[in-house]
Amino acid sequence: MIIDSHAHLDDPRFDGDREQVLERAWEAGVRSILTIGNGRGPDDMACGIPLAEKHDWILTTVGIHPHDAAKAEDRHFQRMRELAAHPKVVAIGEAGLDYYYDNSPRSEQQQVFRRQAELAGEMGLPLVVHTRDADEDTERILKEVRPGRGVLHCFTSGARLAKVALNLGFLISFSGIVTFPKAAMLRQVAREVPVDRVLIETDCPYLAPVPHRGKRNEPGFVIETLGLLARERAIAVEALAGQTAENFRKLFYA
Numbered sequence: 001m002i003i004d005s006h007a008h009l010d011d012p013r014f015d016g017d018r019e020q021v022l023e024r025a026w027e028a029g030v031r032s033i034l035t036i037g038n039g040r041g042p043d044d045m046a047c048g049i050p051l052a053e054k055h056d057w058i059l060t061t062v063g064i065h066p067h068d069a070a071k072a073e074d075r076h077f078q079r080m081r082e083l084a085a086h087p088k089v090v091a092i093g094e095a096g097l098d099y100y101y102d103n104s105p106r107s108e109q110q111q112v113f114r115r116q117a118e119l120a121g122e123m124g125l126p127l128v129v130h131t132r133d134a135d136e137d138t139e140r141i142l143k144e145v146r147p148g149r150g151v152l153h154c155f156t157s158g159a160r161l162a163k164v165a166l167n168l169g170f171l172i173s174f175s176g177i178v179t180f181p182k183a184a185m186l187r188q189v190a191r192e193v194p195v196d197r198v199l200i201e202t203d204c205p206y207l208a209p210v211p212h213r214g215k216r217n218e219p220g221f222v223i224e225t226l227g228l229l230a231r232e233r234a235i236a237v238e239a240l241a242g243q244t245a246e247n248f249r250k251l252f253y254a
Contacts (some may be wrong), residue, residue, distance in 0.1 A: 010035065153203070176207045178225060
């Protein structure tokens, strides 16, 4: 069983062929997809629920992306709490810090990230974390709040943040970036993360893995990331697929 642990199936780039994309994913062996509930901003965080209700093998989340932190109001956190009670909503996020784009002031990113981490802990839900060029503050907030469990998605940081996250009970998810020729340091981290703490994802429609780089990404392409990680760890693809699927179930179905 193969699971894409992070996708954006609501993205407009799928509007013309979304069902065909899902068919191709199933044909490739993907048996579950977690589609992220950020949408086009805080007012759209329920975007993944209709998809999850339509397909029994799709789950979703609710959250506010750091890009949209400046748009967050108190009512959005109340809405997040309400939506998180839906049976197909299995996590809070993606939430976090993005100092590469800085689309929202950093102080507001930190506040919104902290509130979502607190909500995840309060509700006993995993936290899906986005962090880019913000390792120090991500580490600090996670250590202060200690939400309990979660995943650093699309991991591109170094060994230090990976170790901190693992010590806090988090998993580490690798996207197509790990297949890029210049990602040797990331592959080193991927080899060192305990196999029972690894997830795989597409983050589609972004970050298509080699050999699809430059194309619109889709869930079926997660097999390329799976294959690369299996080769790097010198284990069978089927074994790693089974292990990452079990890791996913333990995190999101606990």
